[in-house]
Amino acid sequence: MLRLTELKLPLDHGEGAIEAAVRQRLGLRGDALRRAQVARRAWDARKKSDIHLVYSVDIEVADEAALLRRAARDRTLARNLSPTPDATYRHVARAPASGWKRPVVIGTGPCGLMAALILAEMGFRPLILDRGKVVRERTKDTWALWRRSVLTPESNVQFGEGGAGTFSDGKLYSGIKAPEAVSRKVLTEFVTAGAPEEILTVAKPHIGTFRLVTMVESLRAKIESLGGEYRFRTKVVDFAIAVGRDGARRIRGVVTEAGETIETDHVVLAIGHSARDTFQVLHDRGVFIEAKPFSIGVRIEHPQSLIDRARFGDFAGNRILGAADYKLVHHCGNGRSVYSFCMCPGGTVVAATSEEGRVVTNGMSQYSRAERNANAGIVVGITPEQDYPGHPLAGIAFQRHWEERAYAAGGGGYRAPAQRVEDFLAGRPSTALGSVIPSYKPGVTPADLSLCLPDFAVAAIREALPAFGRQIPGFDMADAVMTGVETRTSSPIRIRRGADLQSVNTAGLYPAGEGAGYAGGIYSAAVDGIRIAEAVGRAMAGQDAAAA
Template sequence: MLRLTDIKLPLDHAEPALADAILARLGISADQLRGYTVVKRSYDARKRGAIVLIYTVDVDTPRAPELLQRAQAETASARGAGSPIKLGPAPDTTYKFVGRAPAQLPLRPLVIGMGPCGLFAALVLAQMGFRPIVLERGKAVRERTVDTFGLWRKKVLNPESNVQFGEGGAGTFSDGKLYSQISDKQHHGRKVLTEFVAAGAPEEILYVSKPHIGTFRLVSMVEHMRATIQALGGEIRFSHRVDDLLVETDAAGVRHVRGVTLAGGEQLRADHVVMALGHSARDTFAMLHARGVYVEAKPFSIGFRVEHPQSLIDRARFGPQAGHPILGAADYKLVHHCRNGRSVYSFCMCPGGTVVAAASEPGRVVTNGMSQYSRNERNANAAIVCGITPEDYAAYGEGPLAGIALQRHWEALAFELGGGEYEAPAQLVGDFVANRASTQFGEVKPSYTPGVRLGSLDASLPGYAIEAIREALPAFDKQLRGFAMHDAVLTGVETRTSSPVRITRGGDGQSLNTRGLFPAGEGAGYAGGILSAGVDGIKTAEAVALSMLTGSARAGASA
């Protein structure tokens, strides 16, 4: 198979046009094209009104060796001019397991957390025969959905079952984005997408440039994957919060995991524990730090959610081709470097979606965004956030958990500014830029439930963040016309952009100072979204398997 890249066709091209383009590019006849597979379809919208589709395809032709040799010769002769390689061998993206579990396992591995990372760690371990035990502090996904709606509709928060905690993790109540900028030379991302399709996701996620699923589809997919893990011998326990880590120190002074203690007092023995925590598992971060596990503070970002009419974003991005079914609802990605040295950028953009209440602790307000697969809600929303670093945390506490104290401070203040019943503080963009309080809504009606309270957001974030965002919004208007429209709505606060800590690990996937502990995913500081978390779960499963297989070999040799 050959991989042919950069085939450009009009947005409304006829179906045979792609095959014709392949024949023309390769210089072969129709009878020499045995078949092709679309690997990726993206679009170039830099020229509004003249948007083109860009295809990458894998081609099956008997002339493959000859064509590849010719392409390599042409590339070599043109390399000085910087000509990109357009044709090459198609890579093998088939997933290959690193091993199989032995018939007898002394102890089963534990996976803590059932977000995307824990889900894929458990799935791959189960597929290799290791029969993992998954411990999830929250509820099964449908029960969790009921609890989440309880906050959104009735202002009742369940601290153990909400947007952050429960089967599927925080990604369940999101746009279901399945793309990432991580380096993925081993094609683990393909494994993630393939498993999602097997669980019921649309096949288009295998080739569109920015695949997404949406909350409703994710619910049934997560249930399907859970059933697969169980059918392979895995065990899943919901409402099982891990409150302590059992650690022993050997004669050489090396620390080893020996299991966990659950909230009810039960202890589970294990020599291999995957910590696939979400970014909001603050009590677990504190426990790990107290147990001496190496944890360090890491940068993250804070800001607001902004809402515009989706139709405005569509026109700004696509011009007269806005609304085309292939293009769907438009997204955006913006960044501005401010005079005060801060950077402000858009994050987790949700086309045709809603702003949601994402608190996990009583007396605090947190916002996030989500979309359904259709992306057909009236508003577009995104986080507009300002980057912060551990140097900014000193005013809120000392040590690696100071970033959590910062988050809690501003989330509690947002709760007060919203009136104390999980309503959120809000302000119109025009009023925020002009530094005046808002008193009534205009064209844009906020989607956040339980509701919002208009006023001024100046007291809802640190002064440097307010200053930076106030400067960035008009700058974004120059990048995306209409972005600073007066009636657009800012809703506060967005504080959970990523984990405030990193549970640092070594090259073997294990904690720097605690053998057998495998920090993984977004909560450990090694992922940022569904796809990257899933990929990290796969890598962690491989690390656990290799460690267990090596340990089994040593045990067999000593016996």
């Protein structure tokens, strides 16, 4: 088949319009076009007066060679016509009959899930450990924090089956470039598990929290049917590492909180960006860890209708376009960059702490994206060299400091400090909120967010908000509400790995996903999980061959 890109059609095009547009674009008549199938659908809203759909279409024609020869003579056509990429996923290894110990996967977020699935499909029967609870019980614990201010430290937005992505917008788009077969594998497995089929084609797919819960359960059932084994409420508190005479280090097992040592030669470390105690254990055991940049800031909420009008003009409310999103960045005079992060159209701001006495915010949406407010993180980039130097885990202490300040400013009970944009820009505390009703649960306290952020971040955000208002009229509206703090934008550490995807100084340990510093969201974490599983599979198959 061939893929034709940049096929533009109006939002209200009718049935049969895609095939007709393909025929017209390529000059095909009669049975010269045998089939046309949408591979991707996006929309172009750069001109609010002319918003249109842009398709990539996989086509089957009677004479493919002749069409490619014509494209070779036509530069314009050549730019938009090429063979359809092979999206068939093929496993890189199969489990040998004997001679290996089961691999251990720590964590059941998107990275751990996909790593476990691929290992199970290759026949390696992975053992999957998670410190938290199964997703239904975890959901009850999470709602207990949001509704009653009751935190369960091992079962919350950060910890438990499905990982942090379960309570999110379920976005599946990323800046990474994955091989077509790997990308398709992630999306097709998600659809099989219950995600809407449209994620296979739309340019900015999302799933929504409620669907994510059932998907996680479905993936667990599939992994178990292939020989994988889950153990929930099983916290890994130590790692057995053997050191050879030459100083070479190799993983030999993991130790659980119950005192059990599980022997294994291959550990997938997919623990997420908030497993701070595990980061400390790894550092204490000499695993190479380095501090990495992340960002800090607040959540901002506007009426979704304001964002829709600003982005779509008269097309606001169109069923195909749905709730509008945005992506903003501003480079400040103090050398900092402020940008929007994890924008959730028609969503809510949620309590995302995993530690007592600290407040953390995040955003999530359901599939419908039908809530009254739009929210996004407005965050400032920070670096180890400039902001938390000296120790690989210093970023964790930095996060905790501002999370504690936010808890105090909120008045306790996991209430979050909130401030009107007008008050924040004027440098005065808010004593009341206005027309934009904050969605954060268990509730907010009008406060002064400058007490909860570093001075450089306050200055940078104050400069950025009016600049964003020039890009999206009304973004700096007086009653827009800011809620703090957003600290868990990404992992504050990176567990360095080599070309074989193992730890650079501890063989058999495979740092993976967002917590290890190699992903930034559901899709990229899932892709990294596949890459890690493939590396483990190759190593285990090769190890057996060498032993034989």
